[in-house]
Amino acid sequence: MAEFLRARREALTPQDAGLPEYGRRRVKGLRREEVAMLAGMSGDYYVRLEQGRExxxxxxxxxAVARALGLDEEATEHLRRLVRPASRRRDDAEDRVSPQLLRLMDGWPASPAFVLGPALDILAANALATALHEGFASGNLARMVFTDPAGRTFYRxxxxAARSCVAELRAAHGHDPESARVNRLVDELSSAxxxxxxxxxxxxxxxxxxxxxxxxHPRVGDLAVQFSSFTVNGAPHQQxxxxxxxxxxxxxxxxEWLRPPAARETERPPRARQAT
Incomplete structure (x- = not known):
């Protein structure tokens, strides 16, 4: 919680908060006493929050703090989760994808569909989603973006993509800060x-x-893909x-060309127009 509050305070400017700015400021973002004033609390109490002493x-x-920092609803809910005791979950239980969901994915041969775990591991995918990501060595979206050379080309x-990936991973971390899998991935990517x-x-x-x-895509060129993500009710930490x-x-x-690769190996793929 303390790290979150410091980071969000430093990301705000006085103009963002509707405050006047006089001269050069020695701190990045808002001052702690400014956030305290906007939240209607004592400066000492807010300092204790940001230092982890409260x-x-x-x-x-x-x-009140969420309003002072201008947090949207999702960031506010993230702050609420950081304050509440974390509900521990088993990482191995997150790997299991229900047979019904697997059948549903396979029933959509014309649409790539896949299931993500909290650490952005692709836990299951239909044939078209597998073909779409065929150029990657890893089955983890975060590694695809940050450590796989193919990511720089695949994500135009x-x-x-990088900002979105980290923000999604941060949201998962807020649900379970003690998740060994998420923390290992964060450590790995922070080093790399x-x-x-x-x-x-x-x-x-x-x-x-x-x-x-x-x-x-390396074989069919530029793609404009509409995506939707849904929480799996039977496994609420899966997407x-x-x-x-x-x-x-x-x-x-x-x-359509990617969908039945075995039947079209000899055909030339219809390349979409390259973006300039």
């Missing part, structure tokens, strides 16, 4: 990638929901992710 603030205090907006380490220190939180990804293409688009044609 670990059980009331819900009213949490909401790599910086956006200075970019990851810098983004992780910002404590930004964003779960995967829906949007558009711009990808570049079910589905990619779709606009009907009659170049991406739909590329998906």
């Amino acid at each position: 670990s059980n603030p009331s819900p009213r205090v949490v909401e 907006d790599w910086e956006r 990638s200075p970019v990851f380490a810098g983004l992780w220190a910002r404590h930004e939180v964003r779960s995967k929901t829906q949007g558009v990804k711009h990808l570049r 079910f992710v589905v990619y779709q293409a606009e009907p009659a688009s170049a991406t739909a044609a590329a998906f």
Whole structure:
């Protein structure tokens, strides 16, 4: 909690908080006393929060600090989780994907679909999702982005993919800060990638929901993919992710070519137009 509060305070400017700015400031972001004033509490109490000397603030205090820091609803809920005692879960239980979900994925041959664990491991994927990610050595989305050389080409907006990946991992970490799998991955990527380490220190939180990804597949070229992510009710720490293409688009044609690879080995793939 203390690390989160410091990172979010340092990310704010006085203008963000509607405060005047006079002269050069010696601290990054807002001052602690400014956050305390905006939250309606004493400066000493807020300092104790940020230094980790007050670990059980009331819900009213949490909401006041969230408003002062301009947190959105997802970041506010993340702060609430950091205050509450963590609910420990077993990492090995997160690997099991239900047979019903596997059948559902296989029943969508024209749409890539896969299941993610909290550490962004691909736990299961249908044939088209496997073909889409065929250029990667790892089955973990975070490693794909930060340590696999293919990631820089595959994700056409790599910086956006990197920010999103770290924010999703940070959200998972907030659900279970003691998760051995998540912590091992964070340590590994922090050592391997200075970019990851810098983004992780910002404590930004964003779960995967829906949007558009711009990808570049080594065999079929540029893809514009609409994605949606759903929480699995039977395994609430898993995400079910589905990619779709606009009907009659170049991406739909590329998906069709990738879908039955054994039957089309001799055909030339219809390459989407390369972005400039």
